[in-house]
Structures are given as structure tokens and as C-alpha cells.
Amino acid sequence: MNAFGLSSLLVGLSSLSMAIFLAIKGQGKKLNNIWTAYSLGVAIWAFGGLKLSTIHDNPNDAFLWWQLTYIGIIFLPTLFLHFVCTFLDIKRRLLIILSYISCFIFLFYDLFSKNLFIGNVKFLFSQFYWVNPPGPLLYLFIFASIYGLIIYSHYELYAAYRKTHDMRKRMQITYFFIGAALGWGGGFLCFLPCFGVYIYPFGNFGVFFYPLLMGYAIVRHQLMDIEVIIKKTLVFAGLLAAVSAMLVLPTLVIQEFISQSAGLGDRVAGLILSSILIIFSLRKIENFLINVTDKYLFQKKYDYKELLKTFTSEVLTVLDLNRLVKLTVNKLSDIIKLQSCGVFLLNEDKNEYNLMASQGIKEKNMVLKIDNTLASFLARTKTCLSVSAHIKEYKMPEKIIEDMNRLKLELAIPLATSQGGMMGILTLGKKKSDEEYTQDDMDILLPLARTLAIALSNAEMFEELGKTQAEAAQREKMAVIGTLSAGINHEICNPLGIARGQCEVFILNMKDGLYKNKTPDELLEKAQKIMEKVIHETDRATAITKRLSSFAKPSKGLVSHDIDIKEEIDEVLALVGYELKLDKIDIIKEIGENLSLISGDKKQLQEIFFNLLRNAAQAIKERGRIVIKARETGGKVFIDIEDTGHGIPEDKLGQIFNPFYTTKEPGKGTGLGLFIVRQVVEKNGGKISVKSKVGDGTVFTLEFPASAKKVSA
Amino acid sequence: MAVDDELEFIEMLKEYFELRGYEIHVASKAVQGIELINNKNPDIAILDLKMPGISGDEILGLLKSKQPKTKVIFVTAFDDAGKTKARMLNAGAYAYLDKPLNSLKVLEDVISKAYSGKSLKEDL
Numbered sequence: 141m142n143a144f145g146l147s148s149l150l151v152g153l154s155s156l157s158m159a160i161f162l163a164i165k166g167q168g169k170k171l172n173n174i175w176t177a178y179s180l181g182v183a184i185w186a187f188g189g190l191k192l193s194t195i196h197d198n199p200n201d202a203f204l205w206w207q208l209t210y211i212g213i214i215f216l217p218t219l220f221l222h223f224v225c226t227f228l229d230i231k232r233r234l235l236i237i238l239s240y241i242s243c244f245i246f247l248f249y250d251l252f253s254k255n256l257f258i259g260n261v262k263f264l265f266s267q268f269y270w271v272n273p274p275g276p277l278l279y280l281f282i283f284a285s286i287y288g289l290i291i292y293s294h295y296e297l298y299a300a301y302r303k304t305h306d307m308r309k310r311m312q313i314t315y316f317f318i319g320a321a322l323g324w325g326g327g328f329l330c331f332l333p334c335f336g337v338y339i340y341p342f343g344n345f346g347v348f349f350y351p352l353l354m355g356y357a358i359v360r361h362q363l364m365d366i367e368v369i370i371k372k373t374l375v376f377a378g379l380l381a382a383v384s385a386m387l388v389l390p391t392l393v394i395q396e397f398i399s400q401s402a403g404l405g406d407r408v409a410g411l412i413l414s415s416i417l418i419i420f421s422l423r424k425i426e427n428f429l430i431n432v433t434d435k436y437l438f439q440k441k442y443d444y445k446e447l448l449k450t451f452t453s454e455v456l457t458v459l460d461l462n463r464l465v466k467l468t469v470n471k472l473s474d475i476i477k478l479q480s481c482g483v484f485l486l487n488e489d490k491n492e493y494n495l496m497a498s499q500g501i502k503e504k505n506m507v508l509k510i511d512n513t514l515a516s517f518l519a520r521t522k523t524c525l526s527v528s529a530h531i532k533e534y535k536m537p538e539k540i541i542e543d544m545n546r547l548k549l550e551l552a553i554p555l556a557t558s559q560g561g562m563m564g565i566l567t568l569g570k571k572k573s574d575e576e577y578t579q580d581d582m583d584i585l586l587p588l589a590r591t592l593a594i595a596l597s598n599a600e601m602f603e604e605l606g607k608t609q610a611e612a613a614q615r616e617k618m619a620v621i622g623t624l625s626a627g628i629n630h631e632i633c634n635p636l637g638i639a640r641g642q643c644e645v646f647i648l649n650m651k652d653g654l655y656k657n658k659t660p661d662e663l664l665e666k667a668q669k670i671m672e673k674v675i676h677e678t679d680r681a682t683a684i685t686k687r688l689s690s691f692a693k694p695s696k697g698l699v700s701h702d703i704d705i706k707e708e709i710d711e712v713l714a715l716v717g718y719e720l721k722l723d724k725i726d727i728i729k730e731i732g733e734n735l736s737l738i739s740g741d742k743k744q745l746q747e748i749f750f751n752l753l754r755n756a757a758q759a760i761k762e763r764g765r766i767v768i769k770a771r772e773t774g775g776k777v778f779i780d781i782e783d784t785g786h787g788i789p790e791d792k793l794g795q796i797f798n799p800f801y802t803t804k805e806p807g808k809g810t811g812l813g814l815f816i817v818r819q820v821v822e823k824n825g826g827k828i829s830v831k832s833k834v835g836d837g838t839v840f841t842l843e844f845p846a847s848a849k850k851v852s853a
Numbered sequence: 854m855a856v857d858d859e860l861e862f863i864e865m866l867k868e869y870f871e872l873r874g875y876e877i878h879v880a881s882k883a884v885q886g887i888e889l890i891n892n893k894n895p896d897i898a899i900l901d902l903k904m905p906g907i908s909g910d911e912i913l914g915l916l917k918s919k920q921p922k923t924k925v926i927f928v929t930a931f932d933d934a935g936k937t938k939a940r941m942l943n944a945g946a947y948a949y950l951d952k953p954l955n956s957l958k959v960l961e962d963v964i965s966k967a968y969s970g971k972s973l974k975e976d977l
Contacts, residue, residue, distance in 0.1 A: 630903070633930035637953030638861045644957050645869045654872045673861065 142267045145193030147344035152186030153380045154351040155179045178219040184212025202261045202269030214246045217289040224293040228300045315357035323350030378429045447475045461599040465497040473499045480569030514543040518554040519562040525552045555593040613816045631684040635677035642670045702737045712749040724763040731770040736846030740824035752781045759785025779842040787834040854878045855899035856886035883907035902929035924967045
């Protein structure tokens with residue numbers, strides 16, 4: 141085989157593959173059909189050329205094969221023109237019809253005339269018979285059709301490129317233009333030997349790259365409305381081409397360098413070499429081609445099922461708003477393989493959409509004002525905006541496209557609420573594969589966005605509920621502090637009264653002359669003693685104020701891992717202890733030695749003890765006892781708070797943790813105390829249980845997982 | 854006599870009133886207070902309202918039954934928007950002062966008025 145034969149083989153295989161796949165997957169669309177016919181024409185040309193490259197000594201055979209080969213060639217310029225006009229959506233009906241008519245005329249003369257079309261064949265380059273000199277009609281065909289129509293078609297492409305501002309169309313035209321120029325440029329050179337310009341038809345190799353470039357343009361820039369299954373074609377075509385090359389090249393090399401004659405022995409030697417090459421490299425080449433096409437043309441096509449499964453099972457069930465948006469962004473980016481992805485959520489106070497989570501977006505705190513063109517358009521229309529749909533289907537205001545380009549968005553999907561508002565925007569950047577979003581993508585993304593919006597509103601409501609609960613807890617705490625006044629007053633007013641009184645006594649005694657018989661030294665000593673007392677008493681008042689204010693502050697939700705139960709209980713007792721004592725309640729602490737520390741929010745734990753102690757105190761009508769026990773078993777720290785109060789009837793026991801359940805007189809209790817206690821206990825990883833017997837009292841048992849650390853002695 | 858669980862407070866009262874010629878007995882526990890009431894028959898009792906072991910009502914009731922002539926002056930930090938104050942005055946307390954006292958002079962005035970037999974209400 142010679143170089144012309146090899147190039148023809150490559151062109152033939154790649155064109156035929158493309159023709160077959162376009163025929164199967166082209167969905168019967170006009171543009172695809174034309175290109176199928178065109179590729180078929182190229183394939184006929186190429187396979188004819190392949191056969192011709194092997195004819196060395198029979199001009200009649202060569203003539204016949206040239207006739208057959210031209211069946212393909214004759215239609216190419218017209219099909220090309222037809223394709224270009226359809227692709228660019230320009231009307232050249234008359235020209236196209238005339239071209240087709242002339243094709244059939246040429247075809248007629250090609251098949252049935254001896255001299256008018258093909259003319260003569262001549263053995264050239266000592267390798268094959270070439271048309272030389274052509275018949276008069278072939279002259280006409282080559283100049284009018286091949287050179288004329290093809291150059292005209294390219295002109296139209298160029299004009300369309302100049303005219304359009306649509307970036308994608310421009311890319312498509314560019315690829316098509318380069319591909320066509322390469323193919324036809326190569327093709328033009330092949331005609332030169334017909335006119336006595338003896339240039340070897342190496343240009344044929346250029347034709348080989350043509351289908352490759354077209355395939356690339358189809359996949360990357362949706363040159364034709366074809367699904368990406370083309371990939372397999374490309375791998376297949378590349379593989380075939382590589383195998384053919386390996387089959388042919390060694391034979392050629394052996395023919396060229398070992399022997400001038402084309403004997404059988406050389407062919408066998410070449411075949412053996414080829415077989416060895418193919419056996420060892422076929423799998424590698426296939427993998428390589430798959431990888432290359434995957435890498436440059438496709439990121440592995442994502443699995444819709446996986447996307448749905450992940451979202452329904454892992455993402456949409458999350459109730460924490462921040463985690464939900466982060467997971468959404470991560471999973472979408474991972475599964476669809478996006479260059480960027482983000483979720484904007486409405487901040488109603490500021491009237492803006494904040495970027496809550498993102499991947500691949502540099503500016504982390506991006507903000508879209510509510511009156512931003514893109515945001516307001518989305519909020520108004522509630523439709524998904526897609527840059528490619530803008531190009532293909534409908535026009536959007538330039539400003540929106542500018543915004544989307546600035547944010548590097550391909551898709552902006554509104555997250556609509558059931559009340560008709562828009563709570564946020566899901567933004568998707570380009571796919572890593574650079575593929576366009578298809579209808580399949582939209583069919584899954586839009587329902588996904590709707591479900592996401594529901595999940596987001598749930599999470600928002602949950603967060604809101606949490607806030608309300610925290611506020612309720614705080615109100616409850618403040619109400620409780622109000623009732624503490626006796627104890628607190630005692631602890632603050634007494635020290636202040638003493639401090640004030642000490643000073644006053646000294647001053648009044650001086651004034652009234654009651655210290656007359658004291659020496660200056662004695663007076664000084666007296667004054668010093670008074671001052672020491674004043675300091676002591678003011679310290680006392682300060683300590684209680686500090687405790688009170690620290691207790692009254694809302695908890696910040698800081699989790700500490702080394703909480704000593706005993707310390708927290710003492711802290712709370714310092715606040716309520718005096719009150720309890722006044723109410724004739726004895727407090728007994730039975731806190732075990734060597735207890736483990738626990739994890740949680742200190743302030744919340746204090747709240748728990750505070751509420752339980754206060755409840756216990758309120759349950760005790762007359763004199764009574766509260767026992768606080770702490771023990772540790774099985775990696776858990778248990779705290780019992782026992783009172784000798786009136787107890788809770790068994791039928792009420794199940795309700796005490798319910799919100800707004802209270803046994804107190806109207807106005808005395810909010811009914812939130814124990815409800816909040818349970819919430820807070822659970823928030824800190826603990827459990828609370830209760831046992832009670834009417835008349836004997838009640839025991840609340842708290843249970844917290846012990847942390848590894850022990851209370852240091 | 855004065856009973857208050859704040860030792861510093863009653864010692865301060867003791868110093869002040871002794872220097873000014875009063876006979877004053879103090880106690881910091883309810884039990885000692887009751888002993889004083891029984892043994893000393895005081896003209897005036899300065900009492901804290903809330904003390905561990907005994908309440909204001911109880912001690913007032915005790916005094917009214919055992920020493921009806923003793924005038925009771927409550928000096929206390931207990932504050933419930935005047936409710937207890939009204940109840941104690943109705944129950945026969947001579948005066949009800951809030952801690953911290955604006956001045957010991959106030960207490961002294963009340964005491965001297967109590968000695969002179971005047972009712973505070975008439976004076977005010």
C-alpha cells in the first residue's frame with residue numbers, strides 16, 4: 141500500500157463511522173441527514189481511492205474505479221453548500237436545486253460517457269492511475285462545483301462569522317471553517333495532478349482530520365443536534381485508524397527499505413510485524429483513546445440515578461440550613477462535575493441574595509441585590525435561565541447575560557417558595573467537560589431545584605423554631621430571675637448595707653464626739669478594720685452580681701469538653717441556695733469522687749440544674765429536702781435531683797415535658813420550664829427521665845456521656 | 854434587741870446604739886432571738902424578715918402573744934413590691950425598713966419615736 145492508499149483508508153474509515161453514527165443517532169434532523177450523506181460521499185471517494193491505489197497495471201479497471209469514485213465526489217460540493225446554508229439558516233434554494241440538478245447531469249455523464257467526464261487515466265508517481273487529462277465536463281465540474289461552490293460556501297461561513305455576536309455560533313463556525321478548509325484544502329491538492337501539476341496527493345491526509353474536527357465541534361459546541369454518543373464513534377474511528385496504520389505501515393516500511401519488489405515474503409513479514417504491534421498495543425490504544433475523549437470531550441457522563449439517590453437520601457433530609465446548602469453544592473459539583481456551583485439565599489432584612497455556599501467561585505461573599513436585573517428577572521419569571529437557551533431558543537436582556545457571564549453561570553435556577561416568592565437561586569457553572577446542558581439535565585435539575593426549595597424552607601423554619609425556642613428559654617430564665625429577687629436582694633443589699641453602715645457609724649461617732657477618749661492610733665486601727673470590712677462586703681456583692689449577669693446572658697452555644705458537674709452545681713447553688721434555705725429546704729449534695737468530666741455548654745447545663753432545683757423547691761410546700769446526687773456507671777454520668785415535694789401523679793408524668801403543660805396556678809408558670817430543660821439536655825447529648833410518687837417526691841435523673849477526662853483532684 | 858443572720862450587721866447596730874446609751878442585745882440565730890424575747894422583754898425588737906429557721910410572720914406572732922408591748926421594727930432586704938410590708942404592718946409591726954438603710958439615723962429616729970410612744974403613722 142502506498143501513502144495515498146493509507147490516507148484514503150483513514151479518511152474512508154473515519155468518514156464512514158461518522159456517517160453511520162449520524163444516521164443512527166442524528167434523530168432524523170435535516171442538518172444531521174445532510175452531513176450523513178456528505179460523510180457517505182467522502183467515504184465513497186476514500187474507498188474508491190483506496191482501491192485505485194492498488195491498481196498498477198490495468199487502465200480499464202482504473203477507469204471503472206474512477207467512475208465509481210466520482211459518484212461520491214460529484215455530490216460533495218452541493219451537499220456541502222446545502223449543509224452550510226442550512227447550518228447558517230440562509231436561503232439559497234435556487235442555487236441548491238440547480239446544484240443538485242447539475243450533480244445528476246454530471247453523474248449521468250460520469251457513468252455513461254467514455255470521454256466527456258472522466259476522460260483519460262494515466263499511471264502517476266509509479267503508484268496508481270490518476271485522471272489525466274480530464275474530460276471537458278469534469279473540468280467544468282472541478283472548477284464550477286469543487287472550486288466554485290466550496291469557495292462560495294466558505295465565503296458564506298466567513299460572512300456569517302462576521303455578522304454574528306453569538307459566541308457559541310462563532311465557535312461552531314470557526315471549527316467548521318477550519319475543518320472544512322483543511323479537508324477541502326487537502327482535497328483541492330488531489331485534483332492538481334489531473335491538470336499536469338504533479339504534486340503527490342498527500343493533501344488527502346488533511347481530509348482525515350476533517351471528520352475528527354467535525355466530531356469535536358459536534359460534541360463540544362453542539363454543531364449538530366446530536367447526543368454525545370458520538371464519543372464512541374470517535375474512539376472506534378481512532379482505533380480503526382490506528383490499527384489500519386499499524387497494519388499498513390510496517391509493510392510499507394519493509395517494502396521501501398528492505399526490498400524494492402513487492403514480493404509475497406515482504407508482505408508476510410510486514411503482516412507478522414503488524415500483528416505483533418497490534419496485539420501488544422490494541423488495548424493500550426483503546427484505553428488511551430477512551431481517556432483522551434473522556435478528558436477532553438466528556439467528563440464521564442453523570443448518573444442521574446446517583447444524583448437522585450444522593451439528594452433524596454443524603455441532602456434533602458438535612459435540617460441544618462448551612463449544612464444543607466453546602467451539601468447541595470458539593471454533591472451537585474461532584475456528581476454533575478461542574479466547574480462551579482453556588483446557592484444564593486435571600487436575606488430579607490438586607491433585601492439581598494447572599495452566596496451561602498459555593499464551589500469554584502472565587503468571590504466567597506458574593507451578594508446579589510434584590511433589584512439586580514438577574515435576581516429580579518428570576519424572581520419575576522420563576523423560570524430557569526440558561527445561557528445556551530438564550531442562544532438557541534429565546535433572547536434575554538443583554539444585562540442578564542452580562543451578569544451571568546460575570547458570575548460565570550451557565551444556568552440560574554430560581555428556588556421558588558410555595559408562597560410564590562423566591563427564596564434563593566441555585567447557580568450552575570459550566571460542566572467540566574464543557575458540554576452544554578441538555579434537556580435531560582434540565583428534566584432532572586428543575587424538579588431537583590423545586591425539592592431543594594422545599595427542603596430549604598423546612599430548614600429555615602426549623603432554624604426559626606430553634607430561635608423561637610431559644611428566645612422562650614431566655615424569657616423563662618428572665619422570669620425565673622425575677623422570682624429570685626429575695627435571695628438576690630439579700631445577697632446584694634446586705635453587703636451594701638453593712639459596708640455603708642460601717643462607714644456611717646464611724647463618721648457619726650466622730651461627729652457626735654463618741655471617740656473622744658480614743659488615741660489617734662486606736663482610731664486609725666478602727667478605720668482600717670472598717671475599710672477591710674467594706675472591701676469584704678463589696679466583694680461579696682460583686683461576686684453575686686457577676687454570677688447573676690453571667691447566668692442571665694443568653695447562651696452562646698459554646699461547647700466545652702471539660703465540664704465538672706460539681707462546679708456547675710455549686711455555681712447554681714450559689715444563686716439559688718440562699719433562697720432555698722429561706723424556704724426551709726435542706727440541700728444535700730452526694731457527689732461521687734473521681735467523676736468524669738462531660739461535654740456540653742456550661743451555661744446551658746447551669747440552666748438545666750437551675751430549672752430542676754427551682755422546680756424541686758416549688759414542689760416542696762413546707763419544710764423539705766433536696767438531694768443532689770452524681771454518680772458514674774458505664775461511661776455515663778448520672779445526676780439525680782430528688783425532692784421531698786408533693787410528687788406528680790402517674791397519669792400526669794407523661795405530660796410534664798410537653799410545652800405549656802403546667803400544674804401551677806394560672807400566671808405562675810409558663811409551662812415551658814421542663815420542656816426547655818429537655819430540649820437543652822438533648823441538645824447537650826444527654827437524656828432526662830423522671831420518677832415520682834405522690835406524697836413522697838420526685839426524682840429527675842439526668843444522663844450525660846462521660847468524656848475521657850477525669851476531674852483533676 | 855436585734856436579730857439578724859448577718860452578724861456584721863447586728864454588730865454594727867450594737868456598736869452604734871450602745872455608744873448612744875441604748876441597752877441592746879443581739880442574736881444571729883432564730884433560736885437565740887426567741888431566747889432574748891423570752892428573757893429580756895425588750896422594748897423594741899429589730900428583726901430581719903427572712904432568717905433561716907423562722908419566718909417574719911412566726912416571730913411577729915410570737916412577740917405579739919408573749920410580749921405584746923414590744924414594738925417590732927423590721928429591717929430587711931426582702932422585697933416583693935410592698936406586699937409583705939403591708940401585711941407585717943397590718944399584723945402589728947411598728948415599722949418596716951428596707952435594707953440597705955439610707956442612714957442609721959433613719960433607724961435611730963424610728964427607735965426614738967417608738968420610745969416616745971408615738972405612732973409612726975401619726976407622725977408621717
